[in-house]
Amino acid sequence: MNNSSLLNIPNKMKALVLTEFNAKPELTEVDTPTPTKSEVLIKIDSSPVNPSDSSFIRGMYSSKKSLPVIPGFEASGTVVATGNGFMSKRLLGKRVACFAPIDGNGTWAEYMVTRNNFVIPLKKGVDLEQGSMLMVNPLSVVAMLDIAKKGKHRAIANTAAASALGQMMNKLCLEKKLPIVNIVRREEQVTLLKQQGAKYIVNSSDNDFLTKLSKIFHELNVTIAFDAVSGDMTFNLIEALPVSGEVMVYGGLSEQACITNPGKLIFEKKKLSGFWASEWINQQNIVNLLLTFNKIQKYISSGNHTTIHKRVSLDNAVEGISTYLDNMTLGKVLVKPIGVS
Amino acid sequence: MNNSSLLNIPNKMKALVLTEFNAKPELTEVDTPTPTKSEVLIKIDSSPVNPSDSSFIRGMYSSKKSLPVIPGFEASGTVVATGNGFMSKRLLGKRVACFAPIDGNGTWAEYMVTRNNFVIPLKKGVDLEQGSMLMVNPLSVVAMLDIAKKGKHRAIANTAAASALGQMMNKLCLEKKLPIVNIVRREEQVTLLKQQGAKYIVNSSDNDFLTKLSKIFHELNVTIAFDAVSGDMTFNLIEALPVSGEVMVYGGLSEQACITNPGKLIFEKKKLSGFWASEWINQQNIVNLLLTFNKIQKYISSGNHTTIHKRVSLDNAVEGISTYLDNMTLGKVLVKPIGVS
Numbered sequence: 001m002n003n004s005s006l007l008n009i010p011n012k013m014k015a016l017v018l019t020e021f022n023a024k025p026e027l028t029e030v031d032t033p034t035p036t037k038s039e040v041l042i043k044i045d046s047s048p049v050n051p052s053d054s055s056f057i058r059g060m061y062s063s064k065k066s067l068p069v070i071p072g073f074e075a076s077g078t079v080v081a082t083g084n085g086f087m088s089k090r091l092l093g094k095r096v097a098c099f100a101p102i103d104g105n106g107t108w109a110e111y112m113v114t115r116n117n118f119v120i121p122l123k124k125g126v127d128l129e130q131g132s133m134l135m136v137n138p139l140s141v142v143a144m145l146d147i148a149k150k151g152k153h154r155a156i157a158n159t160a161a162a163s164a165l166g167q168m169m170n171k172l173c174l175e176k177k178l179p180i181v182n183i184v185r186r187e188e189q190v191t192l193l194k195q196q197g198a199k200y201i202v203n204s205s206d207n208d209f210l211t212k213l214s215k216i217f218h219e220l221n222v223t224i225a226f227d228a229v230s231g232d233m234t235f236n237l238i239e240a241l242p243v244s245g246e247v248m249v250y251g252g253l254s255e256q257a258c259i260t261n262p263g264k265l266i267f268e269k270k271k272l273s274g275f276w277a278s279e280w281i282n283q284q285n286i287v288n289l290l291l292t293f294n295k296i297q298k299y300i301s302s303g304n305h306t307t308i309h310k311r312v313s314l315d316n317a318v319e320g321i322s323t324y325l326d327n328m329t330l331g332k333v334l335v336k337p338i339g340v341s
Numbered sequence: 342m343n344n345s346s347l348l349n350i351p352n353k354m355k356a357l358v359l360t361e362f363n364a365k366p367e368l369t370e371v372d373t374p375t376p377t378k379s380e381v382l383i384k385i386d387s388s389p390v391n392p393s394d395s396s397f398i399r400g401m402y403s404s405k406k407s408l409p410v411i412p413g414f415e416a417s418g419t420v421v422a423t424g425n426g427f428m429s430k431r432l433l434g435k436r437v438a439c440f441a442p443i444d445g446n447g448t449w450a451e452y453m454v455t456r457n458n459f460v461i462p463l464k465k466g467v468d469l470e471q472g473s474m475l476m477v478n479p480l481s482v483v484a485m486l487d488i489a490k491k492g493k494h495r496a497i498a499n500t501a502a503a504s505a506l507g508q509m510m511n512k513l514c515l516e517k518k519l520p521i522v523n524i525v526r527r528e529e530q531v532t533l534l535k536q537q538g539a540k541y542i543v544n545s546s547d548n549d550f551l552t553k554l555s556k557i558f559h560e561l562n563v564t565i566a567f568d569a570v571s572g573d574m575t576f577n578l579i580e581a582l583p584v585s586g587e588v589m590v591y592g593g594l595s596e597q598a599c600i601t602n603p604g605k606l607i608f609e610k611k612k613l614s615g616f617w618a619s620e621w622i623n624q625q626n627i628v629n630l631l632l633t634f635n636k637i638q639k640y641i642s643s644g645n646h647t648t649i650h651k652r653v654s655l656d657n658a659v660e661g662i663s664t665y666l667d668n669m670t671l672g673k674v675l676v677k678p679i680g681v682s
Contacts, residue, residue, distance in 0.1 A: 060604050230603040252603040259600060262571040262593040263401050265615030272613040274606030 003035060004092050005081035014314055014337065015109030019068045021059030024318050025108070030070075033105065033113040037083040040091050040116050042098050046132035047075035047107040049317075049324040049333045051163075051228070051251050057321070060252065065103050072107030072335065073100050076122065076132035080111075088116040095122045097134035097293075108317055110337045117286075120293050125301025129334060133306050136277065137165040138296040140250065141172055143280035144226050147248070148178070157181040157217065157225035159233055160253055161201070162189035162329040164306045166228075170198050171304065179220050183213070183233075189329050204233065214240040224248065226275065231256030234272065243268045250275040253325075307331030311340045344376060345433050346422035355655055355678065356450030360409045362400030365659050366449070371411075374446065374454040378424040381432050381457050383439050387473035388416035388448040390658075390665040390674045392504075392569070392592050398662070401593065406444050413448030413676065414441050417463065417473035421452075429457040436463045438475035449658055451678045458627075461634050466642025470675060474647050477618065478506040479637040481591065482513055484621035485567050488589070489519070498522040498558065498566035500574055501594055502542070503530035503670040505647045507569075511539050512645065520561050524554070524574075530670050545574065555581040565589060567616065572597030575613065584609045591616040594666075648672030652681045 013032045016025040035041045053071055055061045076097050082088035099118040100106035122131040148156050158169050161182035173180040174197050181200040182193050190201050200220065202213050216222070217240045225237040228251035237247045238260050249258060249272065264270045281289065309331030312320035317335045324333040354373045357366040376382045394412055396402045417438050423429035440459040441447035463472040489497050499510050502523035514521040515538050522541040523534050531542050541561065543554050557563070558581045566578040569592035578588045579601050590599060590613065605611045622630065650672030653661035658676045665674040 055604075061608065234601075234603075235598065249603045249606045251607070257576065257600045258603050258606070259598045260575075260613065262575075262590045262599050262615070263396075265590045265599070265613065266592070266617045267402070267615070269615065269617075269620065271615075272601065272606065274603070274608070274610065274612075276607045276610075279610065 003081055003083055004089055005041070006078075006093055007080060009041070009081060009111070013110040015070045015105070016072075016314055016317055017068050018057060018071050021057070021064065021067070025057065025071055027315055030109070032111050035081055035083045035088065035113045037085040038088060038116055039083045039113050040079045040088050040119055041081035041111055041113050042075070042077040042096060042119070043080045043111055044075045044077040044107055044109065044337045045128040046077075046311075047072045047335045047337075048133045048136075049321050049335065050074070050136050051253060051325070052136065054321060054325055055252070070105035070107075070109045070112075072109075074098070074132065074135045075100075075107035075112065076128040076134075077112075079119070082116070085116065091116060091119055091121065095128060095131070096120060097122060097131045099135050108314065108335050108337070110314075123297045123301060126297050129308060130300050130305055132334065133164070133332060134293065134296060134300070137168055137306070138299075139281065139292070140165055140275075140277040141169045142292055142296070143277050144169065144248075144250075144275060145172060145176070145178070146280070147275070148224055151224060151246075153222075153224045155179040155181070155220040155222045157183060157222050157237070158228075159183045159204075159226070159237070160228040160251070160328070161198075162186075162192055163228065164328070164332055167193070167196060168304075168306070169226075170196060174198075179222075181213075181216055181220065181222055181225075186329070192329060204236070210236050210239060213237075217245070218242055226250055229253045230258045232259060234258035235260060238264050238270050238272065241270060244270065246271040246273065248273050248275040308334055310334070311336050313337075313340050344422055344424055345430055346382075347434055348421060350382070350422060350452070354451040356411045356446070357413075357655055357658055358409050359398060359412050362398070362405065362408070366398065366412055368656055371450075373452050376422055376424045376429065376454050378426040379429060379457055380424045380454050381420045381429050381460055382422040382452055382454050383416070383418040383437060383460070384421045384452055385416045385418040385448055385450060385678045386469040387418075387652075387675045387677055388413045389474045389477075390662050390676065391415070391477050392594060392666070393477065395662055395666055396593065411446035411448075411450045411453075413450075415439070415473065415476045416441075416448035416453065417469040417475075418453075420460070423457070426457065432457060432460055432462065436469060436472070437461060438463060438472045440476050449655065449676050449678070451655075464638045464642060467638050470649060471641050471646055473675065474505070474673060475634065475637060475641070478509055478647070479640075480622065480633070481506055481616075481618040482510045483633055483637070484618050485510065485589070485591075485616060486513060486517070486519070487621070488616070489565055492565060492587075494563075494565045496520040496522070496561040496563045498524060498563050498578070499569075500524045500545075500567070500578070501569040501592070501669070502539075503527075503533055504569065505669070505673055508534070508537060509645075509647070510567075511537060515539075520563075522554075522557055522561065522563055522566075527670070533670060545577070551577050551580060554578075558586070559583055567591055570594045571599045573600060575599035576601060579605050579611050579613065582611060585611065587612040587614065589614050589616040649675055651675070652677050654678075654681050
């Protein structure tokens with residue numbers, strides 16, 4: 001073959017394979033994939049567990065990939081083989097962040113093949129672990145703040161605000177001097193965000209949560225709320241927003257349907273919509289996206305690290321998912337196909 | 342006083358008075374109101390019971406009026422006295438359709454005072470009973486079809502489609518050759534709409550309702566659904582719509598909160614918003630509105646009558662409200678302060 005490769009790549013590799021939605025992915029030995037012209041093969045170093053992975057495994061994700069499939073959306077690693085296209089070959093040997101193909105095997109394996117334009121070379125100051133979380137969360141935050149800016153929202157809110165995404169959103173809002181109401185559900189999350197300079201924090205476990213939320217939304221004139229929780233949280237956000245306010249749902253962490261008072265839609269012009277980073281990405285041109293990734297890497301290399309709670313080998317990745325979802329505040333869980341040292 | 346009046350107007354009148362939200366309005370004798378410069382006094386002939394009256398009495402309506410208050414939003418009658426402004430005086434003696442003042446007593450009384458620009462003289466071909474239903478339903482239908490047109494929707498859907506509003510919407514869509522999916526909940530409503538030429542009717546009581554709804558929504562490419570029901574109906578509409586579809590809620594007949602699958606918002610760009618005729622009216626200029634009322638009157642006088650199920654005196658109006666809401670398909674209930682002959 002004309003492909004380039006750095007080293008002897010084994011014919012077989014270990015991977016987590018999902019054979020049925022809403023079931024547990026199993027550790028399996030499968031053929032190592034081969035890149036075609038516009039593709040590269042990445043030896044995976046680290047891959048974070050994101051809420052979207054959980055949605056995907058539960059069968060709740062948008063376009064379901066064909067089964068059986070390896071889950072995992074984003075990772076970091078080294079390009080160890082490429083197809084013979086120029087844009088592929090130039091990535092050979094590079095440390096990269098990468099995103100799984102739209103309908104193909106993902107990152108929870110020793111190796112993954114993806115398109116060369118789903119790959120971003122990492123800068124020196126960004127290590128493979130931080131670099132493995134370059135796409136999903138930072139791009140979502142950038143995208144939401146872009147939506148807020150284009151919609152001329154002068155103050156925003158975010159739920160599940162102590163998550164890695166939430167912490168990043170709070171930091172960026174502080175930098176941009178955009179007032180953000182951080183909504184969390186535990187007192188220690190209030191403390192955590194306070195330490196990170198958050199000015200406005202509301203705890204949804206407080207008895208007078210809705211009163212407090214409504215008060216601060218009106219004081220700051222919060223006109224858009226990003227909601228990762230759904231269920232009753234959506235109801236409370238719609239209630240608390242001033243007239244014409246909008247809730248953009250980007251997750252269903254409560255695993256409940258969104259609930260809304262019809263009167264607030266009819267008489268107060270409030271709106272409920274959804275946010276999906278992939279959708280936003282599709283609307284951007286490639287130059288903008290590369291500039292954005294550049295900024296994100298600078299941001300990370302200047303010390304803005306995502307806390308890593310736990311590293312798990314492929315064998316323990318499934319347990320890692322529930323560990324993460326139960327304790328998001330503690331930090332990210334990274335799947336390490338190369339093993340945990 | 343400088344006011345003009347046609348006849349001796351009694352100092353006292355009978356009215357239904359609401360002293361507490363979510364309670365029953367009581368038949369009471371109150372002072373007959375006097376119009377100021379830009380107002381007119383109307384001797385009420387007929388006033389329909391609309392779903393919005395029920396919302397208002399239950400305290401679910403947007404801006405709650407100050408209590409005690411006379412309910413009822415629209416009516417017909419004769420202008421029997423006016424303030425001394427020119428625009429008021431020219432209405433003296435006219436048969437009119439009228440709308441209650443924004444924060445003031447409504448139509449369920451022998452007399453009502455309202456602003457002269459809340460009054461439309463009736464054409465010869467429109468009798469006082471049909472003329473009493475000139476505003477709420479027809480304007481809502483016109484407004485929704487205007488929204489559908491401006492949003493370039495090529496096919497629409499409506500729930501509670503056997504209501505007076507629903508029947509009118511179906512008729513207008515047939516005229517405009519705009520495909521409409523009529524959603525009803527009983528077999529006799531299917532029959533009724535078929536008789537009126539409806540092409541697409543889905544019964545929400547069918548076991549495979551959601552499958553049928555989804556199939557027809559995709560076949561016709563229905564991209565907006567108007568929902569008077571809320572609750573599970575909203576859930577089903579959001580499920581069944583093609584990607585990017587929108588539900589506009591305009592009523593809460595189920596008395597349940599709207600429910601939505603967050604995945605449909607996030608991954609399929611679906612949206613939930615509200616529709617309120619008053620809001621639409623505020624966005625129109627007066628000439629457009631007058632032209633619209635002209636068209637509506639022509640439409641009525643050419644034989645497009647709303648079915649009247651029952652006429653009730655003020656004494657029986659409260660029972661009339663529940664009669665109407667339980668049997669909307671049978672036709673409108675008209676409150677007749679002048680008594681039922």
